[in-house]
Amino acid sequence: xxxxxxxxxxxxxxxxxxxxxxxxxxxxxxxxxxxxxxxxxxxxxxxxxxxxxxxxxxxxxxxxxxxxxxxxxxxxxxxxxxxxxxxxxxxxxxxxxxxxxxxxxxxxxxxxxxxxxxxxxxxxxxxxxxxxxxxxxxxxxxxxxxxxxxxxxxxxxxxxxxxxxxxxxxxxxxxxxxxxxxxxxxxxxxxxxxxxxxxxxxxxxxxxxxxxxxxxxxxxxxxxxxxxxxxxxxxxxxxxxxxxxxxxxxxxxxxxxxxxxxxxxxxxxxxxxxxxxxxxxxxxxxxxxxx
Amino acid sequence: xxxxxxxxxxxxxxxxxxxxxxxxxxxxxxxxxxxxxxxxxxxxxxxxxxxxxxxxxxxxxxxxxxxxxxxxxxxxxxxxxxxxxxxxxxxxxxxxxxxxxxxxxxxxxxxxxxxxxxxxxxxxxxxxxxxxxxxxxxxxxxxxxxxxxxxxxxxxxxxxxxxxxxxxxxxxxxxxxxxxxxxxxxxxxxxxxxxxxxxxxxxxxxxxxxxxxxxxxxxxxxxxxxxxxxxxxxxxxxxxxxxxxxxxxxxxxxxxxxxxxx
Numbered sequence: 001x002x003x004x005x006x007x008x009x010x011x012x013x014x015x016x017x018x019x020x021x022x023x024x025x026x027x028x029x030x031x032x033x034x035x036x037x038x039x040x041x042x043x044x045x046x047x048x049x050x051x052x053x054x055x056x057x058x059x060x061x062x063x064x065x066x067x068x069x070x071x072x073x074x075x076x077x078x079x080x081x082x083x084x085x086x087x088x089x090x091x092x093x094x095x096x097x098x099x100x101x102x103x104x105x106x107x108x109x110x111x112x113x114x115x116x117x118x119x120x121x122x123x124x125x126x127x128x129x130x131x132x133x134x135x136x137x138x139x140x141x142x143x144x145x146x147x148x149x150x151x152x153x154x155x156x157x158x159x160x161x162x163x164x165x166x167x168x169x170x171x172x173x174x175x176x177x178x179x180x181x182x183x184x185x186x187x188x189x190x191x192x193x194x195x196x197x198x199x200x201x202x203x204x205x206x207x208x209x210x211x212x213x214x215x216x217x218x219x220x221x222x223x224x225x226x227x228x229x230x231x232x233x234x235x236x237x238x239x240x241x242x243x244x245x246x247x248x249x250x251x252x253x254x255x256x257x258x259x260x261x262x263x264x265x266x267x268x269x270x271x272x273x274x275x276x277x278x279x280x281x282x283x284x285x286x287x288x289x290x291x
Numbered sequence: 292x293x294x295x296x297x298x299x300x301x302x303x304x305x306x307x308x309x310x311x312x313x314x315x316x317x318x319x320x321x322x323x324x325x326x327x328x329x330x331x332x333x334x335x336x337x338x339x340x341x342x343x344x345x346x347x348x349x350x351x352x353x354x355x356x357x358x359x360x361x362x363x364x365x366x367x368x369x370x371x372x373x374x375x376x377x378x379x380x381x382x383x384x385x386x387x388x389x390x391x392x393x394x395x396x397x398x399x400x401x402x403x404x405x406x407x408x409x410x411x412x413x414x415x416x417x418x419x420x421x422x423x424x425x426x427x428x429x430x431x432x433x434x435x436x437x438x439x440x441x442x443x444x445x446x447x448x449x450x451x452x453x454x455x456x457x458x459x460x461x462x463x464x465x466x467x468x469x470x471x472x473x474x475x476x477x478x479x480x481x482x483x484x485x486x487x488x489x490x491x492x493x494x495x496x497x498x499x500x501x502x503x504x505x506x507x508x509x510x511x512x513x514x515x516x517x518x519x520x521x522x523x524x525x526x527x528x529x530x531x532x533x534x535x536x537x538x539x540x541x542x543x544x545x546x547x548x549x550x551x552x553x
Contacts (some may be wrong), residue, residue, distance in 0.1 A: 194384045197352055197372045198398045208401070212388045289388070 077260045085260035086267055094261070095248075099268055102233050102245040105161060106276065109168020110229035114222065117173045121180025121221075122210075142174045146232065150239035159240045167239075168232030172225040179221025183214025219284040226276045230269065245269050295365050295375070296330035296452035296485035298351060302360035304510075305346050320346040322510035324360070330452070333479060333486040335496035337542060338506030344489040345381075347511065348455050351487065352378045364453065374402065377451035377484075379459045383438035385430040385445075392417070392426030395444040402449065412448065419478065420444040436467045443475075447482065456488040460495075469527060472498050476525055494530050497521070497538050505545040515545040 059079050065071075066078045073081065089095040120138075123130040150167055157163035187210050195205050237246030245265055252262035303324040306317040321343035328334045336344045349355040351362045353372040361368040364376065385394045393400075395416050396409045404412070417423050420440040430438055439459060446454060456475075460468045472495055479486055490496050496503045496519075503517045519538045521529045529535050 188384075190380065190382060190384045191386065193354065194380070195401070197354055197378050198401050199372050199374070200401045204401055208397070209386070212386070215388075 074257070074259045077263055081260050082263040082267065085258075086264035089261060089264050095265070095268060098243055098245050098248045098265075099272070101241075101243040102230075102237070102269075103272065105164040105168060105233040105236065105244065106226075106229045106272070108161065108165045109232050110172050110226055110276075112165055113169035113172030113229070113232075114176050114225055116169065117176030117221065117225070118180050118218070120173070121177040121218075122184055124177065124181040125184035138174065138177065141170060146171050146235055150235050154236070154239035159242060163239070164233050164236035164241070164244075167236040168229045171228045171232040171235075175224040175228065176218070176221040179217050179219075179224075180214060183217030184210050186217065187213040215284075215288050219280065219288060222280050222284075223277060226280050227273055230273050230276070234269065245272075297365055298328040298453055298485060298487065299363045299366075300324055300326045300347065300351070300360070301363065303347065303350055303357045303362060304359040305343065305350060305355060305357050319510040322512060324506075324512045326504055326513050326516070328485055328487055330485055331483055332502070333488070333500045335500035335503045336487065336489045336506060337491070337493065337496050337503055337546065338511060339508050339546065341509045341511075342506040343509060343511030344506060345457050348378070348457050348487065348489055351453075352376060352455055374398075374449045375451050376453045376455060377446035377449065379439075379442055379446045379454065379456045381458045381461060383430070383435075383442040385438055385441055387430055390427050390429060391422060391433065391441050394430065394441055395422075395426075395448060397445060398448040416444040416448055419447060419481070421474070436463055436471065439463065439471070443478075447478075450482070451484060453485040453487070456486065458489050458491065461491065468495070473525075473527070475499065476523075480524070493539050493542050496542065497530060497535055498525055498527065503538070503542055505542055515541075517541045517545065 062079050066076055069076070077085075120130075120134065124134065146167060149170070153167055154163050157166060191209055191213070192205070195209055200208065233244065234246035234249075237244040238250065241247045245268060248265045249262055249269075252258045252265060304319065304322045306319040309316055309318055320341075324343070324347055326334070336347065338344050346355065350357050351364075351369060353369045353376070356370065363369065364373060369376075385391075386397065389397070392413050396404075396413050399409045399412060413426060417426060420443050422437065422440050422444060425433070425437065425441075430441065433441065439462075443459070460471045463471060475486075475488075476499060486499070488496075488499060490499075500519055503519060504513050505515045505517065506512065507514045517538055519534075521532070521534055521538075530539075
């Protein structure tokens with residue numbers, strides 16, 4: 001989070017510097033120091049090296065633990081054998097169908113939970129009645145661990161996609177609804193009065209004031225939500241599935257006893273999570289931009 | 292000078308729920324406030340804290356419905372915000388995620404102006420308030436004075452006949468404030484709008500206004516209207532002339548609550 005904020009302000013300074021040469025801004029308005037100007041390519045390189053370092057450290061420590069502890073490879077396989085298994089699992093077609101299934105569960109669960117979260121969150125923010133009616137159920141649903149609900153939902157909705165989307169949706173819904181509620185409530189009362197004095201209608205207030213003001217908060221919820229969508233899919237698969245990365249983890253561990261494959265699957269799940277998270281951050285950058 | 296832009300307050304009363312909620316007796320902010328502002332005139336409202344100056348401005352802007360009485364704009368009662376009445380708040384109230392340009396044209400956007408027309412109007416407005424070239428800057432990168440300029444530009448976007456200003460320069464330092472007052476006068480001369488400005492400052496009121504309405508403590512009503520017979524265009528030095536000093540003394544005398552004098 002901290003690193004992210006830094007990267008954000010960095011890009012702010014960059015775009016400001018890019019804007020000022022057209023001479024538009026008056027001297028009083030421009031605050032960017034000229035020393036901060038860097039060529040555009042350098043920013044992405046500078047932005048990437050911490051990730052590379054972190055990865056190297058992680059793999060290095062892993063290897064070190066394997067060597068020093070003398071744990072057998074069926075408990076902790078060395079990184080190179082996991083990497084090799086990862087490559088073969090992807091090239092021989094073992095991984096792809098499972099990954100595709102999980103990805104579709106995650107995306108649909110996120111979409112369904114996110115959409116309901118946005119709508120309900122808005123309702124919670126704008127209506128005391130809705131808040132009183134709905135919030136006990138929301139909190140209760142959230143207080144029951146999804147792990148204990150999953151078998152029930154699998155019983156009701158079967159082994160297929162539907163159960164996973166419902167489980168994922170349930171778990172994604174909460175952070176996004178709360179983030180939306182907080183965001184909408186944070187809209188400055190003075191700005192609302194301004195909009196009213198300019199005779200803005202409900203729709204205009206929503207699109208020009210409430211949504212832009214709530215976006216940073218909403219994206220906070222979406223970031224949490226997208227990682228939870230993966231949790232939902234995996235938990236759903238454990239409760240019953242014919243395919244998916246969660247199933248593959250269990251298969252590799254119990255039936256196949258292919259521990260490197262199990263690790264390779266975990267790596268795939270992690271990469272899926274990172275990829276989706278970054279996608280949300282990317283959309284956030286585009287929509288929220290520099291404030 | 293335009294014929295439209297006459298603003299008449301007639302026995303206006305506004306009260307708010309007391310601190311204990313609706314059941315407790317209400318606080319009366321203004322009561323029996325009567326004042327006529329002629330088209331093209333500048334009237335300053337001055338009064339102690341809690342005399343309902345801002346409340347009155349909100350009634351005139353159509354944001355508050357009075358319990359009793361009414362404010363009429365060109366002989367029609369104001370019941371809702373009117374595009375011919377512009378409002379400048381104490382704070383700039385800019386949308387921080389929008390550029391200055393898109394803030395200034397926000398009223399036009401809400402009113403459904405097409406893009407090309409908005410852009411053309413934007414150039415005029417920025418020039419009017421001295422923000423040429425700042426269209427693509429974010430409010431966060433501007434000084435307080437520049438932000439208030441942008442807010443002023445926004446309030447002028449729809450070419451209002453009346454401009455209501457609620458202590459618009461109170462957050463600025465004294466020198467900037469003086470400069471802004473003179474610029475406001477220049478603007479007034481260029482646009483021929485009626486101006487009602489709420490202020491805490493006697494010199495500011497004298498510098499700007501044709502007449503100064505002095506309000507009583509809560510519940511506010513007009514205690515006296517003091518004419519300022521200084522010639523226009525106005526300059527800071529006029530404050531120290533005999534006319535300026537006499538007006539200041541008269542306003543100060545009216546501002547004093549009688550019980551404290553006794």
